[in-house]
Amino acid sequence: MDKSQQICIMGLGYIGLPTAAILANRGFNVHGVDVIPEVVKKTNSGEVHIVEPGLGSFVKSAVFSGKLLAASNPIEADIFMIAVPTPIDDKNIPDLSYVFDSVNMILPFLKNGNLIIIESTSPVGTTDQVKEMIINARPDLDSVHYAYCPERVLPGRTMKELIENDRIVGGDSTEAAEKAKQFYSTFVEGDILITNSKTAEMAKLVENSFRDINIAFANELSIICDKLNINVWELIRLANRHPRVNILRPGSGVGGHCIAIDPWFIVSSAKSDSKIIRMAREINNFKPVWVTNKIASLVSDYKERYHKEPVIACMGIAFKPNIDDLRESPSLQIVDTLLDQERELLVVEPNIEEHEKFELSDYNDAINKADILLFLVAHDEFKELSIPEGKTVLDICGIFE
Ligand SMILES: NC(=O)c1ccc[n+]([C@@H]2O[C@H](COP(=O)([O-])OP(=O)(O)OC[C@H]3O[C@@H](n4cnc5c(N)ncnc54)[C@H](O)[C@@H]3O)[C@@H](O)[C@H]2O)c1
CATH class of the missing domain: 3.40.50.720 (NAD(P)-binding Rossmann-like Domain)
Known part of the structure; x- marks a missing residue:
């Protein structure tokens, strides 16, 4: 050319x-x-x-x-x-x-x-x-x-x-x-593969919906396993030994400006026929709500025991590990809800320098100062941490699986 x-x-x-x-x-x-x-x-x-x-x-x-x-x-x-x-x-x-x-x-x-x-x-x-x-x-x-x-x-x-x-x-x-x-x-x-414009438009939406549905399955499993007192990480590790099973990792929801959004483009074009696609969106959108409910119950246990408000360290606010992108981040949504509830928070995000709404804490300081450690994003830095005794840990992203 x-x-x-x-x-x-x-x-x-x-x-x-x-x-x-x-x-x-x-x-x-x-x-x-x-x-x-x-x-x-x-x-x-x-x-x-x-x-x-x-x-x-x-x-x-x-x-x-x-x-x-x-x-x-x-x-x-x-x-x-x-x-x-x-x-x-x-x-x-x-x-x-x-x-x-x-x-x-x-x-x-x-x-x-x-x-x-x-x-x-x-x-x-x-x-x-x-x-x-x-x-x-x-x-x-x-x-x-x-x-x-x-x-x-x-x-x-x-x-x-x-x-x-x-x-x-x-x-x-x-x-x-x-x-x-x-x-x-x-x-x-x-390879550059040729088709008509509608198929190409749909291909992009389908790729991201495929991911969304599979993540929704993992997120739903994490909620079910919590209820049944089963370690979801162990469960997934075991199930994935089946030669044709590959369950993805649960987390605090689905973020970013692609997977969290694109499936809605299909739903809006074929509302009554996009059942599983819409449900996956709803399940993934519910996961941060489930996490905040889970924290509320940990906080009330803590208050009953120690008669004071716990400090919560929110470890990671990016939408996925090792990036600085906060768009549509479910972890950020969780932090926002906890702030609205006037919880005492230490917010940690090692991939960004500052945030317009809150002060960021160093991750080593946060794990020492906080009473409840809420791991939201599996950033590499967090995997190396050794947790001080006496802390309550809620590991949403499988840091300590
Ligand atoms: N970022 C990704 O990883 C990614 C991956 C796949 C697809 N996409 C898609 O690509 C598209 C662009 O995404 P992005 O991440 O680059 O967005 P972005 O927000 O980073 O960039 C878009 C830019 O377009 C500019 N803009 C807005 N209106 C304009 C106009 N009328 N004329 C000229 N510029 C204008 C904005 O100011 C902005 O700088 C979106 O549809 C997104 O869904 C993004």
């Missing part, structure tokens, strides 16, 4: 910025657009506004070679890529307003022959909706190609996985899918 092509990427976040930096390092001219001026400013000075290992050096070389320029507005380009947020609202309905806003922004710059790729996780039919929106606004654009290519990277490994993962490319036509495949093959080393 001709590397002199101009790429315009809408959204310079966890997905857009690494993609922009990789493409620019491969020789494309990349124009990255973001609506947050600080993101644009930082990117143009070769800095990154998110934490992602390896990203800094890619952005620096992309910017200083002149191949990556960030801006607040799009320009004319050959390929437009959309990597803006697709959250859900308070009724679990997908909010596509960022996608539609970004489409409105690129509208005046589109030309026939352009390829528009949506990477934002989207409900089935979004690519068709975007196409319709563009054709309605600009009937002259009768030969634009549309493709949907879901992103599957794992935060923390984005720079590697963007290149190495297999990709699914769905087009509104075979020609569009082929064009998108040609584009991705300039930097993707995994």
